[in-house]
Amino acid sequence: MTSSADESTLKDEIARLEAELSLVRSQLQLISSSTPSEPDEPAPPPPKTLLPSHPLLLLSDSALPLGSFAFSSGLESYLAHHPNTPGNTLAAERFHHFLSLTLTSLATSTLPYLIAAYTKPPNLQDLDAELDACTLCPVARRASVAQGRALLTLWDRALGSEAGPSEAATALSNFSQAMKTPNSRLDDAENIALSGHFAPVWAAVTCALGISLHSSAYTFLFSHAKAVVSAAVRASVMGPYKAQEVLASGWLRGKIEGVMGANWERKVEEAGQGVVMCDLWIGRHELLYSRIFNS
Amino acid sequence: MPSPFPSTTSIPVPLLFLLTYGGGLVSGDHISLSIRLDPSTRLTITTQGSTKIFRPPVTPSTTTSPPTTRQDLTVHICPHAALWLAPDPVQPFAGSLYAQTQIFHVERGGSLGVVDWVSEGRKARGEQWAFEKWRGRNEVWDVPFGGEEKGEVGNKKKMRMLVRDAVVLEGRDIGERMDGKGVFGTVILRGRLFEGLGWFFVEEFGALPRIGGRDWGGAGERVKELTDRERWRKERLRREKEDGVLWTACFVRGCTVVKFAAEEVEGARQWLGSMLREEGSVGREFGEGGLMFVR
Numbered sequence: 001m002t003s004s005a006d007e008s009t010l011k012d013e014i015a016r017l018e019a020e021l022s023l024v025r026s027q028l029q030l031i032s033s034s035t036p037s038e039p040d041e042p043a044p045p046p047p048k049t050l051l052p053s054h055p056l057l058l059l060s061d062s063a064l065p066l067g068s069f070a071f072s073s074g075l076e077s078y079l080a081h082h083p084n085t086p087g088n089t090l091a092a093e094r095f096h097h098f099l100s101l102t103l104t105s106l107a108t109s110t111l112p113y114l115i116a117a118y119t120k121p122p123n124l125q126d127l128d129a130e131l132d133a134c135t136l137c138p139v140a141r142r143a144s145v146a147q148g149r150a151l152l153t154l155w156d157r158a159l160g161s162e163a164g165p166s167e168a169a170t171a172l173s174n175f176s177q178a179m180k181t182p183n184s185r186l187d188d189a190e191n192i193a194l195s196g197h198f199a200p201v202w203a204a205v206t207c208a209l210g211i212s213l214h215s216s217a218y219t220f221l222f223s224h225a226k227a228v229v230s231a232a233v234r235a236s237v238m239g240p241y242k243a244q245e246v247l248a249s250g251w252l253r254g255k256i257e258g259v260m261g262a263n264w265e266r267k268v269e270e271a272g273q274g275v276v277m278c279d280l281w282i283g284r285h286e287l288l289y290s291r292i293f294n295s
Numbered sequence: 296m297p298s299p300f301p302s303t304t305s306i307p308v309p310l311l312f313l314l315t316y317g318g319g320l321v322s323g324d325h326i327s328l329s330i331r332l333d334p335s336t337r338l339t340i341t342t343q344g345s346t347k348i349f350r351p352p353v354t355p356s357t358t359t360s361p362p363t364t365r366q367d368l369t370v371h372i373c374p375h376a377a378l379w380l381a382p383d384p385v386q387p388f389a390g391s392l393y394a395q396t397q398i399f400h401v402e403r404g405g406s407l408g409v410v411d412w413v414s415e416g417r418k419a420r421g422e423q424w425a426f427e428k429w430r431g432r433n434e435v436w437d438v439p440f441g442g443e444e445k446g447e448v449g450n451k452k453k454m455r456m457l458v459r460d461a462v463v464l465e466g467r468d469i470g471e472r473m474d475g476k477g478v479f480g481t482v483i484l485r486g487r488l489f490e491g492l493g494w495f496f497v498e499e500f501g502a503l504p505r506i507g508g509r510d511w512g513g514a515g516e517r518v519k520e521l522t523d524r525e526r527w528r529k530e531r532l533r534r535e536k537e538d539g540v541l542w543t544a545c546f547v548r549g550c551t552v553v554k555f556a557a558e559e560v561e562g563a564r565q566w567l568g569s570m571l572r573e574e575g576s577v578g579r580e581f582g583e584g585g586l587m588f589v590r
Contacts (some may be wrong), residue, residue, distance in 0.1 A: 014519065080506045081541075101472055108463050133456045135553045138545050262466065272461030275472045276479045279554050283543030289508030 016211035026050065055159075060219050062226055066150040071143040072231035072293040073102050073224065074282040079235060081281060091237050099228055099246070100255055101275045106224055107259035108274030109134065110144075110199045112266045114220055118213050121168035124175050125194060130268060132195045137283045139196075143295040148198040152176050157203050168208035175204070181288050205212035221256045231293060308337045310584035312513060319347030322392070323362035329369045330451060332376035332405070339585045345414065345560075348426070350390030363392040364427065368476070369396075371448065374404035374440055376490045379581045381588045384412040384560055385476060389425035396432045399485075400448055403440040406488035409433060410567070410588070411460075411478025414560050415473070423477070424470040425473040433460040435485055435550055457548045458483065472557075476539065478563045482553035494549030495574040496544035502528065525574075531569050538562025564589050 029047060050274050058064070075195050084091065113131045117124055135141045163169050179194050199220065206216035226247060233243045246252060273279055285295055313328075320326070351361030372378055372440045378399075387393050401407050411433055416422030421478045437455045438448060444544055448451035460481050464472075473479070521529065534540070539558035544551065555562035568589030569579050 056373060075504075083507070097471070104466075104472070111462075130456065130459075133548065134459045135547075136458060136460060136554075137543070137545050138547060141547075172527050266463075270430075270461075270463065272430065272463035274465075274560075275558065276462060276554070277472065277474045277476070280541045280543055281558055283554060284506065284541065285547065287503055287506050289505035 053211060053215065054210050055206075056215055056219060058159075059209070059211070060223060064228070065154065066147045068147055068223065068227040069230060070146070071227060071294060071295040072235070073106075073140075073143065073228050073295055074098075074285065075102070075228055075231050075237075076235060076291065076293050076295075077281040077285040077288060079089055079237070080288050081284070092242070095232055095237050096246075096251075099225060099252075101278060102228055103221060103225060103255055103259050105273060105275040105278040106221065107263045108266070109271055111217060111260070111263050111270045112220070112271040113197070114199040114203045114217055115213065115264070116214060116268050117200035118168075118207045121166075121171040121204050121207055124171040124200055125178065127200045127268065128175070128190065128194055128197050131197045131200060134271065135197070135294065137279050139285050139295050140279075140282045144198045145195050146294075148201040149179075150181070151198065151201050151205060152196055155201075158207065159209065163208045163210075166208050168204045172201075172204050172208060175201070175234040217258060217294075218261055225252060226258065235294060264270075305402055307582065308339055308370075308379075310582075311338060311340045313340060313342050313346075315346060319346055319349055319386075320364045320366070320393075321349045322364055323489035325365040325367075327365075330378075331371045332373055332378055334373040335375040336373075337377045337380045337581065338380075339381065339581045341380075341584065341588050345383045345386040348385060348387040348391040348393045350388050352425075353390065361392060363394050365393075366395040367436045368395075368397040369400075370407075371400045371438075371443060372402060372405035372407055373443065374402050374488075376528070377406035377486065377580070378408070379577060379585050380407075380409045380411075381577075381585060382410070383481065383588050384414045384563075386414045386416060386428040387429055388416050389420075389422045391426045392428045393426065394428075394430040396434075396435045398436070400436045400438050400443075400454065402438045402442055402449075404486070406486030407435065408482045408486070408489045410480065412478060412555075412563065415470075415477045418477060418559070424464070424473055425484075426464075426469070429462070429464040429469075429483070431462045433483060434458070435479065435483060437549065450481075457485070458550050458552065460552065462528060476541075476556040476557065479554075479556040481564065482551075482555070482567075484551040484553075485549065489551070489576070491576050492571075492574050493546065496551060496553050496570065497545045499570070500542070504532065524574040527569075527573055531566070531573075534562075534565060534569070538565065540566045542566070572577045 008168070013078055060196060075095075075098055079091075079094070082094055086094075110131070113127050117127045134143070152172070152175065155172055160169065160172065175194065175196075179196060202220055203216060206211075206219070211219075229243045231239055232238050238246070282295060285291070315326075330340075332337070343353040348364055370378060370380075380397075385393070385395070397409070397411070399407050399409070411431065413429065413431070415424045416426065437443075437457050437459045441451060442448060442453060460483060482496070484496075538561075540555065540562055541557075542553060542555035555563060555566065557566065568586065571586060571589060
């Protein structure tokens with residue numbers, strides 16, 4: 001017992017010292033690189049590893065033309081099912097509750113497909129077909145497919161040419177080729193082919209652009225939260241500053257990290273709906289008397 | 296030309312009861328059932344009460360997690376055969392661990408109707424979604440006509456998964472995800488025999504009142520003579536509101552999928568029974584045995 005405790009203490013100590021060493025090294029690197037040898041010469045650029053990931057900044061931009069703003073992921077329907085009545089909890093509280101539910105739902109049902117497609121890009125078409133069989137709500141399907149196809153178009157027209165050759169890049173070009181061939185896009189029930197769901201396409205694109213799996217998954221979930229928060233602003237649940245406060249909050253970070261951790265090991269065969277009410281709210285979006293969003 | 300579906304007035308549809316010792320399953324029980332419906336046969340499977348899932352015994356200082364209770368069902372449905380699987384809900388007690396998988400291979404021309412529902416536990420004891428883990432998976436596979444004889448069952452190139460309805464409930468916050476509902480479920484329908492019922496659900500879903508709309512019907516409006524169907528619908532909607540029933544229905548990938556939730560099992564039972572009796576085909580094609588579970 002004592003020896004193993006000592007061992008782990010020592011290991012921790014080594015890890016701590018190593019981290020400290022690399023920090024000091026990078027500081028030295030910064031100082032030496034920013035100390036001009038000749039006073040008039042411009043400073044050489046800092047090492048690449050100290051710069052943020054360029055493609056990640058691009059993909060996390062809410063101006064990315066995926067049309068994500070058109071979907072509320074059930075928020076609009078949820079609010080309609082929980083109208084403001086005296087004694088009801090505040091809209092902001094209900095919003096936090098919904099945001100937490102929708103992140104759980106996305107992580108249990110869809111995150112495994114993202115991870116699988118990122119890990120094995122050649123399986124992209126099979127994963128897309130399997131995810132389609134699991135997406136039983138037409139409203140949710142529309143939202144996923146609209147964003148996935150938009151990202152695929154973006155890949156074809158803008159992102160693909162900059163990415164070097166890779167398994168993921170090949171999988172994406174095959175996928176988009178197959179989408180264009182006649183009959184493969186038929187939504188006819190008896191002739192199902194490719195759909196272009198968001199999560200697997202996102203995984204392949206981030207993989208092809210060299211974004212790490214953790215960053216890819218975190219950004220996918222965070223972008224979902226951003227879209228729902230933005231929908232809340234337009235549905236007058238909260239103002240723009242409150243919205244940024246939610247997005248900046250440790251609560252949201254913890255939530256995303258929590259659902260990622262709880263579902264990281266989940267295989268696609270074990271993926272499933274974790275919040276059954278989400279299916280009902282999203283499905284009943286079609287019954288709303290007036291609608292701002294498409295989901 | 297004889298009808299591909301023999302009339303059931305002469306031969307009653309056999310009724311298969313799934314019985315468990317003491318009406319429930321204990322920790323570690325694993326039931327595995329495989330059923331084949333020959334061409335032009337029919338079968339109803341039901342239960343005589345909810346399937347209780349007991350919690351594992353509390354044993355102090357165990358390091359291994361207690362075993363999960365499992366039920367696996369695989370059914371092959373030949374052409375012109377029809378299965379109606381309509382049990383009472385599964386009732387997972389507090390602390391229980393449960394996983395069920397139901398796989399249906401439906402050859403072209405075969406028909407399948409499944410009801411799968413879960414309750415919150417022993418409400419009288421204050422249990423509300425207090426189980427440890429609940430997993431459910433229903434898969435409907437499309438098998439080509441005569442695919443079984445050609446040995447195509449199990450060949451993923453020849454068979455196609457039409458829908459996978461999977462639910463994964465794990466974690467400490469399951470009750471919070473249920474929005475006050477005490478039961479939820481799914482109905483999946485496939486094949487000619489259930490076509491009418493599928494349309495009925497989808498059309499009744501479309502006829503639900505808009506959410507958030509106003510009732511403009513004033514005193515000045517002429518009182519319309521209601522048809523029988525309209526009278527029934529009015530009464531059903533009143534009950535839905537009273538029992539907190541929420542539901543959706545849609546056609547997806549060659550199947551009809553209905554999702555429902557209600558505050559209590561009896562409310563859901565009442566709703567389901569009302570829908571099935573009004574449409575009538577289950578009673579007509581499978582006899583009263585097919586409606587036992589909603590009595």
